[in-house]
Every structure is written in C-alpha cells, then in structure tokens.
Amino acid sequence: MAPSLQNHDRRSRLLDLIRVRGFAALEELVRELGVSESTVRRDLDALEEQGSAKRTHGGVLYAGGMPRLAEFDERQPANWAAKRAIAARAAELIGDGETVLLDGGTTTYEVARLLVGRSLQVVTNSLPVANLFASESRSDLVLLGGYVSPRTGVCLGPYANELLARLHVTTTVLSAAGIADEGLFNAHLLLAETEQAMLRAAGRVMVVADSSKFGRKSLTLVAPLTEIDAFVSDDGLAADWRSRIVAAGAEIVVATVPPDAEDDRDTRPSARQRHA
Secondary structure, eight states: OOOOOOHHHHHHHHHHHHHHHSEEEHHHHHHHHTSOHHHHHHHHHHHHHHTSEEEETTEEEEOSOOOOOHHHHHHTTTTHHHHHHHHHHHHHTSOTTOEEEEOSOHHHHHHHHHHTTSSOEEEESBHHHHHHHTTOTTSEEEEOOSEEOTTTOBEESHHHHHHHTTOOEEEEEEOOSEEETTEEEESOHHHHHHHHHHHHTEEEEEEEOOGGGBTOOOSEEEEOGGGOSEEEEETTSOHHHHHHHHHTTOEEEEEOOOGGGGGGOOOSOOSSOOOO
C-alpha cells in the first residue's frame, strides 16, 4: 500500500485522481491512497463542501473547473448556473443503457459529467468529454476522429462525418451558438457539417441551450426547429419562445435556476456569438 499522507497532500492527490478520471469508485481511491475507507469518506466530504467533487452511489464525480481550452475558458463564466441546471434536467432524460452522442459545447460537457458512472454507450467528438469516460468501466466510449480544433478540443470534418454515417444512437445532445425562427445556428462551418451528421445518426435530438441563446443567429444554419425533438433551457426562457418551440413540434423542458444564482444569468449578446 502507498504510505499514508498528511491531510492537505492526501486531499490534493485525491482531487487529482478524481479530476483525471472524471469518476472514481470509492474502493479504487482507498487502494491507491493506502488509507482507510472512513478517511477517504471524510476527505470526499471536504472536497464536496468546497465544490470540487460530488458524491454518488459507489464513488465520486469531479465537479471542478473545465479543461483549459481557449474557447472553453472564454465561455465558462457566461450563464454558468443556468448551464448546470439545464445539464441536470437533460441528464434525467437519458435512460441507462442508451447510446448517447454528445457534442463539444460547455453545456453538453456539464451533461457529460452527470452521466459518468452510468451504464451507457457514449459517442462524442469532444476530447474533454471523452476524457471523462476514458477510464470509466461502466460505459463504452466511441471517440470520433478527424481534425481536432485546438480552441475547442472537438473532432470535425469528413472523417468524423463518415463515421457518423455508419452509426445510430438513441439520443444526440447538441449545444448551439444561437436559436432563431429559422432554426439552430453554429459559428463554425466545419462543425456545423459534423453536427448535421450527428442529427442524422440520432433517434432523438435534444438541444441544451440557456435562454440567452434564443433569438440569436450565428454564421450558419445547422437545422430547422422541426428537426429537434426536445429543447432543454432555463426558466428565463420567454413565453413566446416556449410557444414557438411547441408549435414546431418539439418538447420544451425547463430547468429551474436556484434564486441565489440568478445574477449568473447574463442575457446580453456577446461580441462574438460562439458555439456553446
């Protein structure tokens, strides 16, 4: 067994293990740290109180910051409480045993973190999302290949699209740079083509987008509203947009943002409308 560590050093190592794996089973942490189960439980309680970890049945999820990628870092602060609330509702709509396809948006990443530890087949074009599931034995992971964007860590282009044409998934979870009457918009031409391939591979398409994304357009149209089965947004979404979504034949699922986090919801348009 590894030698026992002082509290601070041990908890730092514990957090590093959880961060790298995304999810870690309790027995694994006990074995690797060389301490008792009760000690690990106390350390996990402390990390959970700090907001760095989240206890689940049989283990713990990493709940800290996002991977350091240029666009992830730029987009992380915007509407963060809403994104987490949306992710929680979206994760509830995905059943165990499903095959789920996840894109590379920051809201989708939050959904992915909540799916770690569940029995799923996961397909993704996102390196940060793939990293969450890479060492997770409860789920199967398929990582799409192709050109990797250094700003977002997503695979896109013809190789990713060709593989998607051979796959079928239960649910595709997509993010968006903007949602207007015409449909779902994205700021990246190549990524828009890959997301169109994701739509074609899906039995059900779920869009996760905070309320600030509605009424916006971006560079290119990905799909009309009628091709989306469900939109998951926050309770700041205007009534007229809820009506438009229903009129388009899609389900609207509303996540409640905690009152003490309301100031985190920023409805101002950004200088550059980005894929998120």
